[in-house]
Amino acid sequence: MNPEKATAEPEVVKPVDLDDPSLYRNRELSWLEFNDRVLAEARDGRNLLLDRVRFLAITASNLDEFFAKRVGWLKRILASEPRTITVDGRTIAEQLELVIAKCDEQRREMERMWRLELAPALRARGITLARFADLEIEAKEKIRAYFEEAIFPVLTPLVVDPAHPFPFISSGSLSLALNVRNPATGQDRFARVKVPQNRPRLVEAGGTRFVLLEEVIAAHVHMLFPGMEVTGWHALRVIRSAEIGSPGEEADDLLELIESELRRRRLAEAVTIEVTGRLPESRLELLLEELELTDRDVYQSDGPLGLADLFQLASLPLADMTLPPFLPATPSAFVTAGDPVSFFSTIRERDVMVHHPYESFDSTVVRFIDAAAEDPAVLAIKQTMYRTSPDSPILEALIDAAGRGKQVAVLVELTARFDEANNIEWARKLENAGVHVAYGNPDLKIHSKICLVVREEVAGVTTYAHIGTGNYNSRTARLYTDLGLFTADPVICADLAHIFNYLTGYADMVETQELLVAPNNLRQGLESRVHREIGHARAGRQARVAMKVNALEDRDFTRLLYEASQAGVQVDLIVRGICRLRPGLPGLSENVRVVSVLGRFLEHSRVYMFENGGDPEYFIGSADVMKRNLDGRIEVLAPVRQADFKERLGQLIDLLLADRRQGWELRDCTWTRDITVDSPGAQAELLAAAPFS
Numbered sequence: 001m002n003p004e005k006a007t008a009e010p011e012v013v014k015p016v017d018l019d020d021p022s023l024y025r026n027r028e029l030s031w032l033e034f035n036d037r038v039l040a041e042a043r044d045g046r047n048l049l050l051d052r053v054r055f056l057a058i059t060a061s062n063l064d065e066f067f068a069k070r071v072g073w074l075k076r077i078l079a080s081e082p083r084t085i086t087v088d089g090r091t092i093a094e095q096l097e098l099v100i101a102k103c104d105e106q107r108r109e110m111e112r113m114w115r116l117e118l119a120p121a122l123r124a125r126g127i128t129l130a131r132f133a134d135l136e137i138e139a140k141e142k143i144r145a146y147f148e149e150a151i152f153p154v155l156t157p158l159v160v161d162p163a164h165p166f167p168f169i170s171s172g173s174l175s176l177a178l179n180v181r182n183p184a185t186g187q188d189r190f191a192r193v194k195v196p197q198n199r200p201r202l203v204e205a206g207g208t209r210f211v212l213l214e215e216v217i218a219a220h221v222h223m224l225f226p227g228m229e230v231t232g233w234h235a236l237r238v239i240r241s242a243e244i245g246s247p248g249e250e251a252d253d254l255l256e257l258i259e260s261e262l263r264r265r266r267l268a269e270a271v272t273i274e275v276t277g278r279l280p281e282s283r284l285e286l287l288l289e290e291l292e293l294t295d296r297d298v299y300q301s302d303g304p305l306g307l308a309d310l311f312q313l314a315s316l317p318l319a320d321m322t323l324p325p326f327l328p329a330t331p332s333a334f335v336t337a338g339d340p341v342s343f344f345s346t347i348r349e350r351d352v353m354v355h356h357p358y359e360s361f362d363s364t365v366v367r368f369i370d371a372a373a374e375d376p377a378v379l380a381i382k383q384t385m386y387r388t389s390p391d392s393p394i395l396e397a398l399i400d401a402a403g404r405g406k407q408v409a410v411l412v413e414l415t416a417r418f419d420e421a422n423n424i425e426w427a428r429k430l431e432n433a434g435v436h437v438a439y440g441n442p443d444l445k446i447h448s449k450i451c452l453v454v455r456e457e458v459a460g461v462t463t464y465a466h467i468g469t470g471n472y473n474s475r476t477a478r479l480y481t482d483l484g485l486f487t488a489d490p491v492i493c494a495d496l497a498h499i500f501n502y503l504t505g506y507a508d509m510v511e512t513q514e515l516l517v518a519p520n521n522l523r524q525g526l527e528s529r530v531h532r533e534i535g536h537a538r539a540g541r542q543a544r545v546a547m548k549v550n551a552l553e554d555r556d557f558t559r560l561l562y563e564a565s566q567a568g569v570q571v572d573l574i575v576r577g578i579c580r581l582r583p584g585l586p587g588l589s590e591n592v593r594v595v596s597v598l599g600r601f602l603e604h605s606r607v608y609m610f611e612n613g614g615d616p617e618y619f620i621g622s623a624d625v626m627k628r629n630l631d632g633r634i635e636v637l638a639p640v641r642q643a644d645f646k647e648r649l650g651q652l653i654d655l656l657l658a659d660r661r662q663g664w665e666l667r668d669c670t671w672t673r674d675i676t677v678d679s680p681g682a683q684a685e686l687l688a689a690a691p692f693s
Helices: 027-043 049-080 092-124 137-154 213-219 254-266 281-291 307-314 340-349 362-374 393-403 420-432 490-504 522-538 555-567 627-631 643-657 682-689
Strands: 128-130 157-160 174-181 188-194 202-204 209-212 229-240 270-276 298-301 352-356 378-385 407-412 436-438 450-457 460-468 480-487 516-518 544-549 570-575 592-597 607-610 617-621 633-640 663-667 670-672
Touching: 027 049, 027 092, 027 670, 049 092, 049 229, 049 270, 049 307, 092 128, 092 298, 092 307, 137 213, 174 213, 174 281, 202 213, 202 307, 209 213, 270 281, 340 362, 340 460, 352 362, 352 643, 362 378, 362 393, 362 450, 362 460, 362 480, 378 393, 378 490, 393 407, 393 420, 407 420, 407 490, 420 436, 436 490, 450 490, 460 490, 460 617, 480 633, 490 633, 516 522, 516 627, 522 544, 522 555, 522 607, 522 627, 522 633, 544 643, 555 570, 555 592, 570 643, 592 643, 607 643, 617 643, 627 633, 633 643, 643 682
Parallel strands: 128 209, 270 298, 378 407, 407 436, 544 570, 570 592
Antiparallel strands: 157 188, 174 188, 174 229, 202 209, 229 270, 352 480, 378 450, 450 460, 460 480, 516 633, 544 607, 592 663, 607 617, 617 633, 663 670
8 A cells, every 4th residue: 555645635625615706607698608599490400491590580680689788788888887897707898809709600600501501491492582683584574663663762862972971870770881983073972772671671583582672772773873873882780789878867757758768779879780791991981980880890791681581581381391380278267268257257266377378378368358358347457568569459458448447557667678669659558548557666677477457246356366477468478488377366466456556656665475576575585495495405305496587697696506506405497598507517516407498489487496395385477587687677476376286387397307309408608409309399298288277
């Protein structure tokens, strides 16, 4: 025996410093990794062809939004607070450089995938994005007639010269940058023609053959400059920041303030410019000077720009190239509830939990509001509205209810990003119809999804509630997975009444018995339950935390989950997007598993489960594990008490965790999945199993 080994001191394992910034993944880069996973669905040959095109369009749309929201925010922070250090220990400048590099990488991959994979695959199936110059004479004449009738009258050529200032380029719009020459003088001018957004981007050229609208305009652009020569053109797009300041500034009228903010957003600073080909240096310098950008903000593309417009192709009605449509099921509990009285009696007898889009939003949530509007016994309806559709049947029902003399109150969140204009329009419609409209606290977004109906019955006034994880939006309810709970539980309904009074009245806080409400007690309620699981684990009892959320961004809660893992708690996380936590690190997160499921539907529901010593607790609601949700918004989580509902939620969590077809697993800092698996996936299984109640 080696005497040195015999006398060696045992290795000391250093405790993990939970304040080490390297333990917390970067928020922005983590979100971009989510977009990588969406892009991987476009690459995945197991998906049908038009569905792959749809995923590519979603990726492009996501990236545009990321530039507007997050790159815009980073640039503002860099200008105002350049010494800011992010949670993961980077400076804002370092983070911005990494983010721009990653965005450019995604742009290149999207272009490559379209040019080398999807466009050839479509062409092989008879769907072609042709060049105008390659069309036969008959097709060109047909498109020329369409141009003269439907496009030419809409176009406005704008030239830059001493009499004409540089034109404003709106965010996300497509333009032609033209070089126009006067043949008499030889003088060149820069001109811009905006490609109209109210015309299809892909112009039909016969059957399933299309030409880009900008190519059609470029082919006929001489009609806009009679007597001049157009010697060259490039397509360009500008993305402007959506960060236009906080609505929390003092204002006598919040609605007017948000309208003012929208006008300011139109003029917000540019964050990036995309151009096809290589612009002449003088033209590029002009654009950068006018837009106040640098060379680093320019992306030179092989085209086409604005791949989000490929939704037009993805929507072609070709059954063999896309998943078949489905008919959402009506929950068995509501099948016989054909009139308002039976609808409410069903909820009075027992809670009903619904899972969209597998179960119909229209025959449950919309019907709930319709029934309340129609029923003479209903006295009042109270509702929050964060995002909704322009043709919302729910808000039409609330207007109808007000017309029938019911007390109707709607909490409209005017600051829902990119839905402000729609919400302002609905707020005015509701007010004009006699609905009591309130906007809440301007410093706290109303993100909760809650509705309360007050009904006069033989036994006295009875209240009914709906608490959901998703917006009251019939359109997105067919695309997003969400959960909703209908209940007549008097304690939960009383809690909701207090919440609505808090939102419409004047108080510092709201007290609830059953509901967890941000920013009052939601963080404390979740954290105390994690601490309880830590106590169970340290006592040798089974301990588990499972959460299904859109994002795990809050640093303090991430730290707590690390502590739970170290104590022996099994932590199972289904996180669609941002995830700060690094699972699988020795001595820290061996007991953590992180899965992300992407598929036909956008996973949007939020579920929280705590083992609770063998009597599991479940909550559903509107809140993600983000600092803004826990501390800066009005959020509501509701307990799910019924044993069969708890069993369903447990099965949902286990099904998603076990998904090998659409599920990605995070190991430390890398997302992986097995692309050889050809099983249906969790969402397909849920579609086949609906209805659930």
